[in-house]
Amino acid sequence: xxxxxxxxxxxxxxxxxxxxxxxxxxxxxxxxxxxxxxxxxxxxxxxxxxxxxxxxxxxxxxxxxxxxxxxxxxxxxxxxxxxxxxxxxxxxxxxxxxxxxxxxxxxxxxxxxxxxxxxxxxxxxxxxxxxxxxxxxxxxxxxxxxxxxxxxxxxxxxxxxxxxxxxxxxxxxxxxxxxxxxxxxxxxxxxxxxxxxxxxxxxxxxxxxxxxxxxxxxxxxxxxxxxxxxxxxxxxxxxxxxxxxxxxxxxxxxxxxxxxxxxxxxxxxxxxxxxxxxxxxxxxxxxxxxxxxxxxxxxxxxxxxxxxxxxxxxxxxxxxxxxxxxxxxxxxxxxxxxxx
Numbered sequence: 001x002x003x004x005x006x007x008x009x010x011x012x013x014x015x016x017x018x019x020x021x022x023x024x025x026x027x028x029x030x031x032x033x034x035x036x037x038x039x040x041x042x043x044x045x046x047x048x049x050x051x052x053x054x055x056x057x058x059x060x061x062x063x064x065x066x067x068x069x070x071x072x073x074x075x076x077x078x079x080x081x082x083x084x085x086x087x088x089x090x091x092x093x094x095x096x097x098x099x100x101x102x103x104x105x106x107x108x109x110x111x112x113x114x115x116x117x118x119x120x121x122x123x124x125x126x127x128x129x130x131x132x133x134x135x136x137x138x139x140x141x142x143x144x145x146x147x148x149x150x151x152x153x154x155x156x157x158x159x160x161x162x163x164x165x166x167x168x169x170x171x172x173x174x175x176x177x178x179x180x181x182x183x184x185x186x187x188x189x190x191x192x193x194x195x196x197x198x199x200x201x202x203x204x205x206x207x208x209x210x211x212x213x214x215x216x217x218x219x220x221x222x223x224x225x226x227x228x229x230x231x232x233x234x235x236x237x238x239x240x241x242x243x244x245x246x247x248x249x250x251x252x253x254x255x256x257x258x259x260x261x262x263x264x265x266x267x268x269x270x271x272x273x274x275x276x277x278x279x280x281x282x283x284x285x286x287x288x289x290x291x292x293x294x295x296x297x298x299x300x301x302x303x304x305x306x307x308x309x310x311x312x313x314x315x316x317x318x319x320x321x322x323x324x325x326x327x328x329x330x331x332x333x334x335x336x337x338x339x340x
Contacts, residue, residue: 018033018034018035019038020038023113023115023122024061024115024122026114027117027120028115030114031107033112034112035111038113039106039113042106045124048249052246052249054221054222055249055253055261056126056245056246058101058122058123058124058127059103059121059122060099060221062095062120062121063097063099063224066088067088067219068217070208070215071208071215076206078208079210080210085210085215095224097119098120104122126248129155129156129244130241130244132152133150134240134241136150137150137158137240140160146160147160147162156198156199156243157174157198157199158240159172159196160194171192171193173191174193177202178290179204179232183291185290189289190287191234191288192285192288193236196238197236197237197240197243198236199243199244199247201251202231202232203218203232204231221252222252227251229251233270233272234270235250235268243267249261250262255279259281262282263282
């Protein structure tokens with residue numbers, strides 16, 4: 001089923017408030033006047049669509065709903081039946097809806113938002129959390145608060161400074177989770193930051209598997225399927241909203257293109273690759289990579305290698321010993337001179 005909007009009854013704090021649900025309900029019907037905060041967020045999101053060459057697309061709502069119906073089903077984080085997967089793929093392949101944000105029309109004077117095409121659905125899920133985090137951070141800075149952590153659900157966090165920083169060198173230490181459990185204590189590493197924001201996108205929470213492959217909630221706006229370049233991406237920079245949108249955009253592009261976009265936004269990046277290795281780029285913050293888990297298989301391999309070295313070494317000693325026995329003594333060697 002598609003996701004229902006919030007309950008707009010009189011007991012709900014959203015009662016009579018115009019929000020994203022209202023905008024989508026009025027698609028193709030009429031503009032919706034919204035709160036200036038929401039208007040500004042939508043305007044900034046549309047600008048990011050252009051800056052990321054379409055990799056961040058707030059007009060993906062209906063496609064995202066199709067995938068989330070699958071991912072957030074009874075099979076979340078599990079292997080899904082073949083027919084359920086094929087039904088989802090068929091819906092995606094048949095999808096002909098509008099994904100062009102140019103159909104989202106803003107009127108600054110009226111502070112209104114109008115979706116001209118009823119087939120388009122606005123979705124700010126990849127951006128709203130970071131944008132809200134940035135607003136809270138800005139407020140704290142205005143109030144001259146220096147030591148703070150704004151955590152909006154683990155994926156996006158804004159940080160000031162540690163209370164002890166200054167007397168000693170003590171930046172804030174942020175854990176990077178390991179989506180594959182290859183590293184000890186479920187920790188891929190730590191980043192140490194001051195007055196920065198950190199945002200992570202990954203495939204380890206909202207996903208299903210089909211034939212062993214993960215299908216997650218970060219959908220490519222170009223071929224409408226989840227990509228598998230990375231398991232997670234962590235970004236470090238100034239603006240939590242931009243980082244939130246950017247981590248989604250980067251997830252759908254290969255590493256070389258992702259690095260180019262990081263250069264454009266002057267953002268630091270950590271890429272947890274499909275093979276479990278970690279690539280860093282533009283890093284000025286300290287990154288401390290976690291320790292890999294050593295399994296019994298690893299020890300068996302090590303013992304095999306050591307055993308092979310010992311056997312080869314023993315063979316070398318035996319061979320040298322045999323050669324030594326066959327070698328004639330110096331005093332037994334006679335050289336006959338030719339008579340002239």
